[in-house]
Amino acid sequence: MEAPDLHGLLRKHWGYNEFRPKQEAIVRAILDGRDTAVVMPTGGGKSLCYQLPAAALGRTCVVVSPLIALMQDQAAGLREIGIESAFLNSTQDGPALRDVRQRAERGGLSLLYLSPERIVREDTLEWLRRLPLGFFAIDEAHCISEWGHEFRPEYRQLRALRERFPDIPIAAFTASATKQVRHDILAQLNLRDPAKFVMSFHRPNLRYILRETKADEQERLLIGALEYYDEGNVIVYAPTIKAVEATAAWLSAKGHPAVPYHGQMSSALRQDHQEQWMAGEKRVLVGTIAFGLGINKPDVRAVIHLSLPKSVEQYYQEAGRAGRDGEPADCVMLWQKRDIGLLTYFIEQVQDPAERNRAWQRYRVIRRFVEETRCRHRQICLHFGETPKWDECAACDVCGVVLDWFQLRALKPAGKRLRTARAAVSGTRPAEVEDGAAGATPLNPDLRERLRKWRREIAASHGVPAYVILHDSTLDALCRRCPRTQDQLLEVPGIGERKAERFGQQILALLA
Numbered sequence: 001m002e003a004p005d006l007h008g009l010l011r012k013h014w015g016y017n018e019f020r021p022k023q024e025a026i027v028r029a030i031l032d033g034r035d036t037a038v039v040m041p042t043g044g045g046k047s048l049c050y051q052l053p054a055a056a057l058g059r060t061c062v063v064v065s066p067l068i069a070l071m072q073d074q075a076a077g078l079r080e081i082g083i084e085s086a087f088l089n090s091t092q093d094g095p096a097l098r099d100v101r102q103r104a105e106r107g108g109l110s111l112l113y114l115s116p117e118r119i120v121r122e123d124t125l126e127w128l129r130r131l132p133l134g135f136f137a138i139d140e141a142h143c144i145s146e147w148g149h150e151f152r153p154e155y156r157q158l159r160a161l162r163e164r165f166p167d168i169p170i171a172a173f174t175a176s177a178t179k180q181v182r183h184d185i186l187a188q189l190n191l192r193d194p195a196k197f198v199m200s201f202h203r204p205n206l207r208y209i210l211r212e213t214k215a216d217e218q219e220r221l222l223i224g225a226l227e228y229y230d231e232g233n234v235i236v237y238a239p240t241i242k243a244v245e246a247t248a249a250w251l252s253a254k255g256h257p258a259v260p261y262h263g264q265m266s267s268a269l270r271q272d273h274q275e276q277w278m279a280g281e282k283r284v285l286v287g288t289i290a291f292g293l294g295i296n297k298p299d300v301r302a303v304i305h306l307s308l309p310k311s312v313e314q315y316y317q318e319a320g321r322a323g324r325d326g327e328p329a330d331c332v333m334l335w336q337k338r339d340i341g342l343l344t345y346f347i348e349q350v351q352d353p354a355e356r357n358r359a360w361q362r363y364r365v366i367r368r369f370v371e372e373t374r375c376r377h378r379q380i381c382l383h384f385g386e387t388p389k390w391d392e393c394a395a396c397d398v399c400g401v402v403l404d405w406f407q408l409r410a411l412k413p414a415g416k417r418l419r420t421a422r423a424a425v426s427g428t429r430p431a432e433v434e435d436g437a438a439g440a441t442p443l444n445p446d447l448r449e450r451l452r453k454w455r456r457e458i459a460a461s462h463g464v465p466a467y468v469i470l471h472d473s474t475l476d477a478l479c480r481r482c483p484r485t486q487d488q489l490l491e492v493p494g495i496g497e498r499k500a501e502r503f504g505q506q507i508l509a510l511l512a
Contacts, residue, residue: 004031004056010048013055013081015474015496020045022197027053029195030135036171037141037186039198042317043298043324046173047074050137054110055083059134063113064158066140069271071113073296076464078111082498087113091267107132116143120157125164133168136161138189141172142313145184147358148177149313155188162190176317179385201316201384205323208376208396209403210333218306218334219250221406225304225332226256226284228405232301232329233277236286237318239307239342247306248286258284261291279456279466289314298325299472304332308339310346311362312369312383325473330403335370375399443479450510451475458503469503470494482511 006027010016019027023045029036030053040046051074054061065071071087078085086100086109104112112131118124142148144155161170172185172194186194213221226234236251238244241262248260259273259282277285278297285291289309303322309315315333323329343363350356369379376396381388392399452466452475459466474494483489489500489508 006052006056009052009055011496013052013083013496013498014048015490015492015494015499017493022199023049023052026195026197027056029197030169030171031056033135033169035169035189035191035194037182037191037194037196038171038173039177039182040173040175041199041201041203042175042320043203043326044175044199046139046175047296049173050135050171051078051083051111054134054137057110057134059132060104060107060109061111061134061137062119062128062131063111063137063139064116064119065113066116066143066152066155068115068267069274071115073465073468075111075113076462077468080462080464080468080498080502081496083110084108085111085113088118089113089115101127105130116152116154116158120154120160125160128165133165135169135171136165138170138172140174141185141189142174142177142181144172144188145177145181146355147180147184149311149317149362151355159188159190175320176313176384178313178383182385198386201381201386202377202388203320203323204377204393204395205326205328206319206395207328207330207401207403208319208333208380209330209401210335210370210376210397211406212370213334213336215336218336221334222247222251222304222306223254223256224405225302226251228403229301229330232299233280233297234284235291235300235303235318235321236284237291237303237305237307237309238286238288239339241288243306244286244288248284251284251286256284257282258286261285261287263288275465279459280452281456289318295321296324296467297321298467299327300324300329301327302330302332304334306334308333308335308343308366308370310343310359310366312365312380313362315366315369316380316384332403333370340367373398443476447511448475448479451478451507454506454510458506470499478507478511483508484512 006024010019022040026036026038026049030050038046038049050061050063068089068091071089075085075087086103088097088100103109114124138158140150143150143152144158145151170189170191172189172191174185177185182198222236236247238247241264244260244262248258251258259276261270261273273285276282300322303319305315305318309318319331322331347356347359347363350359365383372379375391375393375398377393378388378391395401455466455469455475459469462469471494474492477492477494481488481492483492486500486504489495489504490497
């Protein structure tokens, strides 16, 4: 079989000329038929690493994903760029399920998304034998490990995939796994001589700021933060459902449009609140840990925790939803002494002795993380088994960063200066900042808002989140470049052939 033109597919479907670090090597390993294990931080482009080989193979990649909303969004996003994809889950009625099954059996799907609970059912395993399978992709693979912070017992049963389909390669993906969890993933899935890719856990565009506070101080700081981050979106994590509801209501009453998100809401209401936030209709989302797995919103400027997370992995994953566009973003933890009591109470409720011991171990590590006066970026890297060549980051509270809004002075972050300082720490050359860089075209806010309004309307008519139509970074590039022809439009990052064909005339008319 002739080797596929990977750069051509990347350009055609995703509208990008270059791969991000390690993406191409991962794709080639999967296409070579190897088992693959990938640890790639949030925002590194994990999804493309299994979506592109699925598009190149001409056979079906079965993706195991833990969240219904994520499956639906990813399948919708792939269809928008011309890659046939579908999902099977409990939200579908009989005719919809039959339609997907028939298309899969005919070989009409490049990607098929299933939950771990559904894929390990005997009837599903038997049915999968009728499909032209290319490989299995296991997303959020840390859930398979008892040592992982989001352990889900049904993930353990995924070993059936190796037993029942010994010749089909398996690719496992996660954003947050310690060495112990990585070893557990390989063992549980019985991966054979896998190609291993572990990216750096250092996110140099993020600032980690931790502060012990009192309750009244926390409220004052939260309002100061929302006045400070007046562009992009904000996620606020609260420790309980009651706190989520109260915080969202209080913020809305103070003039900061916010929506709550937690596990006791109906799935329809959760989906509605998530979409309002994704579309930018509500700028602040207040959630429990139920929110965020697989969230693909690039312009989150701040993630604010109002309590101690239960583990460093949980904090890294949740904080990592900030700054996925590579621009500077802040990860702030405003914790209180009483959080310690709440965490210990929850740990004591765990019935299984081994799991309770693991919870105590995670608790001791997160206490050490917040209380030690050592560089936060370095602590995180060391926790995940990476030893940085530097001791200070210039991007955390321990290394001297003081947030302007802690003094409640509403000053704007100096993006270019901050990025340069961080890049020097991470050992990479600072990227030039388009905004304000010499010769760069400044953004026209009116034009950007027109494009955002058009995107919201298109997304609503297609029944998909706004980012599925175009990412914010693509809207910004359109504003700066102002393409006048279809060929110029295809040179804009994020616009592939299918999007140019479907939306090109409307975009060009708006820009004109």
